[in-house]
Amino acid sequence: MTKTQVAALLPMISLGGSAVLMLLLISVKRMHGLITALTISGFCAALFMLFSIRPFLPIDVTGLIVMDGPAFIYTAIILGSGLVASAIGYGYLERQNEHKEEFYLLLLLASTGASVLSAASHFTSFFLGIELLSVSIYTMSAYITARPRSVEAGAKYLILAGMSSAFLLFGMASLYGETGVMGFADIAEALRGGPASPTILAGLVMIVVSVGFKLALVPFHLWAADVYEGAPAPAVAFIASVSKAGAFAVVFRFYSTAGFHSIEDVGVIFTSLAVASMFAGSLLALLQENVKRLLAYSSIAHMGYLLISLIARGDGAARAGAIYIAAYAVTSLGAFGVIASLSTERGDADRLGDFRGIAWSRPWTAAVFGAMMLSLAGLPLTAGFIGKFLIVASGVGKGLWTMVMSLVITSVISLFAYLRVVMEMFRTEEASFVNGIAPLDSYLLGILMLGLFMMGVYPAPIISAVDSLIALK
Amino acid sequence: MLVIFLVFIPMIGGLIAWAAERVGPSWPRRVALFALVLDLIITIAVLPPIPPSRGGWLAEFRADWIPAIGATIHLAIDGMSLLLVILTLFLGMISVLCSWTEIRGRVGFFHFNLLWTLSGIIGVFTALDMLVFYFFWELMLIPMYLLINIWGHENRVYASYKFFIFTQAGGLLMLVAMLALYFIHREQTGAATFGYADLLGTRLSSEMGMLLMLGFFAAFGVKIPALFLHTWLPDAHTEAPTAGSVILAGLLLKTGAYGLLRFLIPLFTDAAEAFAPVGMSIGTAGILYGAVLAFSQKDLKRLVAYTSISHMGFVLLGAFAGNELSLQGCIMQMLGHGLSTGALFIIVGVIQERMHTRDMERMSGLWQAMPRMGGFALFFGLASLGLPGMANFVAEFLVLIGSFRISVPLTVIASLGLIASAVYSLWMVQRVFHGSPSDAAPPDLSFRETIVLLAMMLPTLWLGLFPQTALTVSSPSIETIAAHGTNDRAGSMGIEEGRMR
Numbered sequence: 001m002t003k004t005q006v007a008a009l010l011p012m013i014s015l016g017g018s019a020v021l022m023l024l025l026i027s028v029k030r031m032h033g034l035i036t037a038l039t040i041s042g043f044c045a046a047l048f049m050l051f052s053i054r055p056f057l058p059i060d061v062t063g064l065i066v067m068d069g070p071a072f073i074y075t076a077i078i079l080g081s082g083l084v085a086s087a088i089g090y091g092y093l094e095r096q097n098e099h100k101e102e103f104y105l106l107l108l109l110a111s112t113g114a115s116v117l118s119a120a121s122h123f124t125s126f127f128l129g130i131e132l133l134s135v136s137i138y139t140m141s142a143y144i145t146a147r148p149r150s151v152e153a154g155a156k157y158l159i160l161a162g163m164s165s166a167f168l169l170f171g172m173a174s175l176y177g178e179t180g181v182m183g184f185a186d187i188a189e190a191l192r193g194g195p196a197s198p199t200i201l202a203g204l205v206m207i208v209v210s211v212g213f214k215l216a217l218v219p220f221h222l223w224a225a226d227v228y229e230g231a232p233a234p235a236v237a238f239i240a241s242v243s244k245a246g247a248f249a250v251v252f253r254f255y256s257t258a259g260f261h262s263i264e265d266v267g268v269i270f271t272s273l274a275v276a277s278m279f280a281g282s283l284l285a286l287l288q289e290n291v292k293r294l295l296a297y298s299s300i301a302h303m304g305y306l307l308i309s310l311i312a313r314g315d316g317a318a319r320a321g322a323i324y325i326a327a328y329a330v331t332s333l334g335a336f337g338v339i340a341s342l343s344t345e346r347g348d349a350d351r352l353g354d355f356r357g358i359a360w361s362r363p364w365t366a367a368v369f370g371a372m373m374l375s376l377a378g379l380p381l382t383a384g385f386i387g388k389f390l391i392v393a394s395g396v397g398k399g400l401w402t403m404v405m406s407l408v409i410t411s412v413i414s415l416f417a418y419l420r421v422v423m424e425m426f427r428t429e430e431a432s433f434v435n436g437i438a439p440l441d442s443y444l445l446g447i448l449m450l451g452l453f454m455m456g457v458y459p460a461p462i463i464s465a466v467d468s469l470i471a472l473k
Numbered sequence: 474m475l476v477i478f479l480v481f482i483p484m485i486g487g488l489i490a491w492a493a494e495r496v497g498p499s500w501p502r503r504v505a506l507f508a509l510v511l512d513l514i515i516t517i518a519v520l521p522p523i524p525p526s527r528g529g530w531l532a533e534f535r536a537d538w539i540p541a542i543g544a545t546i547h548l549a550i551d552g553m554s555l556l557l558v559i560l561t562l563f564l565g566m567i568s569v570l571c572s573w574t575e576i577r578g579r580v581g582f583f584h585f586n587l588l589w590t591l592s593g594i595i596g597v598f599t600a601l602d603m604l605v606f607y608f609f610w611e612l613m614l615i616p617m618y619l620l621i622n623i624w625g626h627e628n629r630v631y632a633s634y635k636f637f638i639f640t641q642a643g644g645l646l647m648l649v650a651m652l653a654l655y656f657i658h659r660e661q662t663g664a665a666t667f668g669y670a671d672l673l674g675t676r677l678s679s680e681m682g683m684l685l686m687l688g689f690f691a692a693f694g695v696k697i698p699a700l701f702l703h704t705w706l707p708d709a710h711t712e713a714p715t716a717g718s719v720i721l722a723g724l725l726l727k728t729g730a731y732g733l734l735r736f737l738i739p740l741f742t743d744a745a746e747a748f749a750p751v752g753m754s755i756g757t758a759g760i761l762y763g764a765v766l767a768f769s770q771k772d773l774k775r776l777v778a779y780t781s782i783s784h785m786g787f788v789l790l791g792a793f794a795g796n797e798l799s800l801q802g803c804i805m806q807m808l809g810h811g812l813s814t815g816a817l818f819i820i821v822g823v824i825q826e827r828m829h830t831r832d833m834e835r836m837s838g839l840w841q842a843m844p845r846m847g848g849f850a851l852f853f854g855l856a857s858l859g860l861p862g863m864a865n866f867v868a869e870f871l872v873l874i875g876s877f878r879i880s881v882p883l884t885v886i887a888s889l890g891l892i893a894s895a896v897y898s899l900w901m902v903q904r905v906f907h908g909s910p911s912d913a914a915p916p917d918l919s920f921r922e923t924i925v926l927l928a929m930m931l932p933t934l935w936l937g938l939f940p941q942t943a944l945t946v947s948s949p950s951i952e953t954i955a956a957h958g959t960n961d962r963a964g965s966m967g968i969e970e971g972r973m974r
Contacts, residue, residue, distance in 0.1 A: 374615065380609075380612045385608075389648070392648060396656060419637060426619070
């Protein structure tokens with residue numbers, strides 16, 4: 001391994017290193033503030049390392065990991081979101097009667113897993129990344145042991161994610177058995193020979209199932225609502241941003257580099273998954289009384305939209321996907337950040353009624369939450385608008401009319417769900433929430449909202465940065 | 474550079490107005506009024522007064538926005554935009570004034586929403602980049618939604634939902650069509666751009682052109698509103714606070730008509746020509762449908778709302794007739810309808826504020842108690858029915874002679890709408906202001922209200938008596954559109970030759 005190759009791994013190494021350091025520290029003495037600060041500096045260090053290897057991209061590391069432009073983008077999104085999620089976690093955990101420190105440990109490990117995923121170019125790193133991510137998320141979901149729902153969420157995720165890992169392994173084994181290779185590029189080479197055999201197709205379908213589970217695509221979405229509802233808000237913020245970014249990054253790379261886009265059936269499978277997710281997600285979101293469940297269904301619909309960029313392929317689609325994920329991460333972090341900051345040790349502020357009238361009693365919190373809802377709906381001034389615009393553009397550019405029209409129809413449907421939340425905030429009755437928001441949380445939410453508007457109003461810098469990175473393959 | 478100020482001043486004014494609530498409840502109103510007056514001064518005084526020849530712009534602003542996809546912030550103003558921007562600012566001021574006593578709660582946030590809606594509308598009237606146009610198109614929805622949802626009447630939640638969903642659905646279809654146009658243009662020329670002038674020359678196959686045109690029509694047709702896409706309108710207009718109704722009827726509907734004239738017809742000339750018979754029929758049907766339904770309403774505000782459908786039917790008819798006369802009629806109708814219907818909504822608002830009802834069965838003989846108000850109501854009722862000497866007459870007359878060259882049967886049917894409008898207007902005045910006086914004796918118009926209605930009376934008369942002032946300003950834009958127009962051969966006789974009196 002050369003020095004550059006080691007350097008390419010530095011972001012992941014610094015995340016893992018911080019986790020080990022914290023493990024030792026916790027065993028000596030529990031200090032919530034210090035641990036949070038360490039976590040945040042761990043993320044900052046990783047980000048610094050990431051940006052310092054920017055001139056050397058793309059770097060191929062032992063065939064397992066490739067640190068190229070897209071990997072850089074997704075790793076940056078993951079690190080940034082992880083940082084914000086841990087900051088959200090601080091205020092939230094401070095109010096809980098639990099051991100607080102291990103949460104950050106899990107958060108760091110999960111982020112490491114997601115970073116590995118975003119740079120994975122081989123089945124081994126694919127599997128390792130996904131397991132590292134999933135195992136940490138089981139525990140994060142069940143973190144508040146005093147709440148039965150939280151434990152239930154963890155157990156549910158554990159069982160279903162275990163299933164999906166089994167599928168993934170079986171799928172990988174089938175592909176390996178048929179082709180004899182495990183690197184994405186090698187598989188593409190092996191497939192070039194002729195029509196895919198049934199074993200390859202079966203293996204591929206199993207991988208799709210597993211990935212569909214991670215992204216919560218219909219019909220593999222059954223865990224999403226329960227986990228979102230039961231898991232503590234900072235963990236959900238993490239799942240919605242980091243976990244989705246990592247999973248999407250690896251799917252995008254796998255689909256576009258392993259040569260499967262040439263198999264027509266795979267496109268059909270993804271199209272039907274996308275359309276089903278859009279419709280089921282936005283229709284079921286309408287029925288929810290719980291904001292976290294509502295956001296869970298909304299995330300299902302959003303992952304459906306995101307698949308448009310997967311199928312459209314090409315540089316424009318890669319840009320659309322990356323920016324959509326970034327916008328979605330900012331939005332989810334903001335939305336769950338608000339929920340976390342309003343939550344108490346009794347439970348999360350996740351009923352629709354909890355938001356009644358907060359536009360009048362706490363206008364700034366309501367402004368942040370409202371902005372996030374509008375961003376989810378894809379309305380202008382917000383990042384969600386730019387994301388949705390680019391996605392529609394990539395779909396229209398490739399003539400994916402079924403998906404684009406489904407997007408249009410389901411966007412209108414899901415508007416009901418988001419407007420319901422906005423309307424609830426503007427109801428004139430007195431607010432049910434009176435507790436104040438910690439200063440750290442309010443700064444954080446302010447920054448997120450600012451970022452949301454910056455991306456929505458003047459997206460040129462971020463688009464050109466993404467473009468220049470995507471070219472580095 | 475000036476054009477961007479036109480958009481930004483209301484935005485900044487809105488933020489200041491919101492903050493000014495801390496100083497005192499009347500300060501948001503003053504700030505809002507000041508911002509609009511300032512904007513109007515810039516519009517009227519600073520822009521070059523004489524419209525340049527065909528295709529030119531009075532003022533233009535261009536800056537990079539998202540270079541990677543070829544989107545620029547390109548705003549420009551020509552005669553047609555100028556008239557509509559002036560209307561926007563004028564009705565904006567009227568809205569601030571007419572809600573002076575009606576809106577008592579959350580005054581700052583109210584004016585913030587009001588000004589941001591106006592800013593979005595001005596953006597729509599000036600945008601020359603399709604993406605910027607879409608941006609403003611969507612931007613004006615959210616504050617309008619909040620205006621209805623927070624300050625509206627009994628059934629406001631339902632109405633605001635319906636308004637938002639309808640317009641958003643239309644808007645998304647337009648976005649898809651817009652993107653398809655963008656990619657087709659890029660394929661043909663290799664240039665990625667959303668610029669209006671560039672996209673104008675895109676060659677489209679007839680099926681594709683028709684599909685894209687329908688995508689745009691979905692957005693504009695909802696706003697105008699065309700018959701079958703109109704069902705949001707009676708609810709939204711009725712439930713909105715007075716200022717909201719004035720802006721909805723006076724301005725928001727005009728954005729649809731403007732989009733039709735500025736974008737749909739020039740961009741999809743062939744498709745629009747093929748669609749013209751359908752479009753004109755929908756317009757004509759809307760004229761009669763709106764009039765008949767207006768007549769059968771018990772709710773005074775709903776009555777006025779339905780008259781909007783009827784009046785905007787003329788705009789649809791004129792736009793698809795597509796010659797200079799009918800297009801000029803469209804512009805006049807936009808101005809005239811904005812003024813007369815806005816004024817009627819204010820009158821309804823005043824009545825509701827005093828009597829706490831909009832039910833016409835509980836009103837009778839109000840002239841006794843409110844003679845001044847009765848006079849104004851009669852005036853604007855007559856304006857609305859198209860009495861000669863007022864703006865609506867000129868507008869409807871122009872549309873009818875324009876469309877007469879295209880389709881005699883439709884024109885004949887559409888002119889029946891004039892009779893129907895006389896029926897509902899006079900019936901309304903008779904019902905509310907004549908007859909035996911009821912027990913309630915609400916106070917007559919206050920000084921402020923009188924000024925507001927007077928201010929709306931003058932331009933209505935002016936446009937009716939001296940329509941040439943406005944026609945001269947808009948004629949260069951209209952010539953450009955008519956050159957693309959659906960039936961330009963039939964309507965070659967321009968305004969200049971057929972001088973209107």
